[in-house]
Amino acid sequence: MLPALGHIRNWIFDLDNTLYPSSADLFGQIDRRMTDFVARRLGLEREAAFRLQKDYFLHHGTTLSGLIAEHGVDPHEFLGFVHDIEMDVLEENAPLAAAIAKLPGRKLVFTNGDKPYALKVLDRLGLGESFEAIHDIHAMDLVPKPQASAYAGLCAAFGLDPRQSLFAEDMARNLKPAKAIGMATLWVDNGSEQSADDDRSFIDFTTHDITAWLERILEA
Template identity: 75%
Template sequence: MLQRLAHVRNWIFDLDNTLYPASADLFRQVDAKMTAYIANRFAVDTAEAYRLQKSYFLGHGTTLAGLMTEQDVDPHEFLDFVHDVEMDVLEENAPLAAAIARLPGRKIVFTNGDGPYAGRVLERLGLSESFEAIHDIHAMDLIPKPQASAYAGLCAAFDLDPAQSLFADDMARNLAPAKAIGMTTVWVDNGSEQGHDADRAFIDYTTHDITHWLHDILEDQ
């Protein structure tokens, strides 16, 4: 393994658009469901619902966080609705499963989605046995990445030393709090929607494909 990654004992991965490519368009289904939820809940047209959705997303880290803060939306109702999507756009990724299996140490999924949805995604990708645990939005007490408490809660829940941990996410802004507490950061820059912050000083590595990146570092052993 790359010598500069020899310190990593905890491999932490975001789920959506990280463990599968954004081009799979699964999250587009979720995104459309969020717009539909807002349109139905507040009796607005699709354009206004989409505007509100993105305003909440950019202002609060996730659409759900904004809806909870500003509209007192029931998170369970929202998550059940938006995660009711078809998984047939995802394919089993045996090379990714093989690469994760070779990583030394612990492997954890850290997602702003919920556990049942994450489990369905992992099963479709052939990764159900690849991770020790899924740390989801409920484990974060519904306070999502990039809020600092989400990262502190993750480390406390699994007794992780941030200095021995690597975190990969497709949202660049979600990497800043990880870097702030000492984690090594990997940005999966595969076309996912980003926020307005152009600062990337907190990113240690950038890849367009997490499978290729993992195989690359493993081949350097």
């Protein structure tokens, strides 16, 4: 193990665009269905619905949080609709499964999606048995990353010491609260939406390929 990570006992992974490459564009399908949902529910043209969707994402953490706060949308209805997508673009990643299996300690998924969707993605990737648990948006009481309560709730739910934990995530802004409570942070830099500022002081490690990065630290 890389000496700088010798203290890590809890390996926490985001799901979308982190455990699979962004080139799969799975979230692109979800994004389009979010726009469809907003357009239909609020009676908007698609262009206006898209702008509102992104505004809610930026100011509430997720589109869903904005829809709940502003329109009282049922989260189960929303998540069921937007996650009804084709997953044939995902392929089994045996090297990633092998690398995760070699990590010392606990392995968890921490996602703003819901557990049924996460399980389908993990099964497609061959990672169905790789993680102890999935901490999803419902476990966060619908208050998503990057809200501080999401990270505190994760640590409380599993008895994690953040100082012995690493969090891997494709969205840089979601790493900042993790670093604030003592976690090591890994940014999977693949072009996902980022925060407006250029501050990257809360990022400890950066990679374009999560599998290759894990293999490197395990061989160090």
